[in-house]
Amino acid sequence: MRPARALIDLQALRHNYRLARELSGAKALAVIKADAYGHGAVRCALALEPEADGFAVASIEEALELRAAGIKAPILLLEGFFEASELALIAEHSLWCVVHSLWQLEAIEQTQVHKPLTIWLKLDSGMHRVGLHPKDYHEAYERLLASGKVSRIVLMSHFARADEPQAETTAEQIAVFNSAREGLAAECSLRNSPGVLAWPQAPSDWVRPGIMLYGASPFEAEHPQAARLQPVMTLQSRVISVRELPAGAPVGYGAKFISPRPTRVGVVAMGYADGYPRHAPTGTPVLVAGKRSQLIGRVSMDMLCIDLTDVPEANVGSPVELWGKHVLASDVAMHAATIPYQIFCNLRRVPLDYYGE
Numbered sequence: 001m002r003p004a005r006a007l008i009d010l011q012a013l014r015h016n017y018r019l020a021r022e023l024s025g026a027k028a029l030a031v032i033k034a035d036a037y038g039h040g041a042v043r044c045a046l047a048l049e050p051e052a053d054g055f056a057v058a059s060i061e062e063a064l065e066l067r068a069a070g071i072k073a074p075i076l077l078l079e080g081f082f083e084a085s086e087l088a089l090i091a092e093h094s095l096w097c098v099v100h101s102l103w104q105l106e107a108i109e110q111t112q113v114h115k116p117l118t119i120w121l122k123l124d125s126g127m128h129r130v131g132l133h134p135k136d137y138h139e140a141y142e143r144l145l146a147s148g149k150v151s152r153i154v155l156m157s158h159f160a161r162a163d164e165p166q167a168e169t170t171a172e173q174i175a176v177f178n179s180a181r182e183g184l185a186a187e188c189s190l191r192n193s194p195g196v197l198a199w200p201q202a203p204s205d206w207v208r209p210g211i212m213l214y215g216a217s218p219f220e221a222e223h224p225q226a227a228r229l230q231p232v233m234t235l236q237s238r239v240i241s242v243r244e245l246p247a248g249a250p251v252g253y254g255a256k257f258i259s260p261r262p263t264r265v266g267v268v269a270m271g272y273a274d275g276y277p278r279h280a281p282t283g284t285p286v287l288v289a290g291k292r293s294q295l296i297g298r299v300s301m302d303m304l305c306i307d308l309t310d311v312p313e314a315n316v317g318s319p320v321e322l323w324g325k326h327v328l329a330s331d332v333a334m335h336a337a338t339i340p341y342q343i344f345c346n347l348r349r350v351p352l353d354y355y356g357e
């Protein structure tokens with residue numbers, strides 16, 4: 001059997017969820033969109049459900065997969081519905097629904113629903129992606145109440161730069177949000193992972209942690225709260241071939257690596273078809289036989305090469321951690337000029353093995 005595997009530590013997932021609640025003192029929707037950032041939404045939801053206040057996903061398709069697996073907790077659709085015809089299922093399955101645009105508000109007014117809806121009314125406080133304009137916010141709130149179809153409204157917005165602790169725009173977004181919700185007696189929700197970790201002054205009855213649940217820091221620099229997270233996913237494989245090369249020998253496609261010294265090269269069963277980033281260059285960290293080493297040459301579809309020159313004990317069969325508890329996914333992401341979010345979401349083909357139930 002091909003040795004490539006992603007191990008998922010459910011105990012670490014629960015630890016990170018509890019940390020989000022502890023740091024915020026708020027109720028927390030575990031964000032498990034995009035198959036829980038590649039970690040498997042159903043298994044992650046089942047592991048968290050006994051203690052979770054609820055979940056958040058990107059679409060009704062993702063929500064119905066959770067309901068079909070028996071998840072009873074609240075599930076929020078972060079972009080609401082994409083067409084009004086989804087409202088019947090949203091009511092039937094008691095899903096919570098974001099309203100981010102006036103067209104969605106009008107659709108609710110014009111559509112029959114059989115059960116009252118829980119709406120999260122989204123304000124554009126400065127990110128300028130989705131969300132209602134501050135001048136429309138109060139009226140939208142009143143219209144939702146007047147529609148007779150809504151039993152509960154939560155006020156929400158989303159940060160554009162909460163991962164930059166120095167950025168002033170986050171404080172500005174908080175001020176815009178506070179001014180837009182003045183006079184509205186409703187719960188509110190602002191904080192994503194960087195918001196939970198670094199912006200305690202943001203009002204929040206509810207927080208929406210995503211990346212932090214999976215144990216990766218949303219920050220580029222070190223951060224004392226992010227240091228308390230536990231990585232959940234370990235992407236591992238094994239060395240399947242070893243060769244000794246003299247100095248001056250090219251390795252892999254495009255001869256992007258030429259050995260500067262006599263080099264012992266290990267080939268690992270892992271490639272970009274598994275989601276390992278093809279843009280990771282020579283020097284990207286790996287752990288082999290318990291020691292840190294590095295990638296060399298280009299990543300190919302099913303294999304990649306690593307330097308074993310200083311790890312003489314490594315041989316065919318030696319375990320390799322591509323990212324996990326020792327090699328942080330955010331470190332690999334930085335080398336590949338991307339973010340851990342994308343590193344996790346790109347995972348495919350490798351079987352997921354769960355432990356720590």
Ligand SMILES: *Cc1c(COP(=O)(O)O)cnc(C)c1O
Pocket residue numbers: 031033078158191192193194208209210211212218
């Ligand atoms: C994805 C998402 C989150 C989670 O963001 P993280 O940075 O992963 O914590 C929170 N809120 C909304 C609206 C989202 O779309």
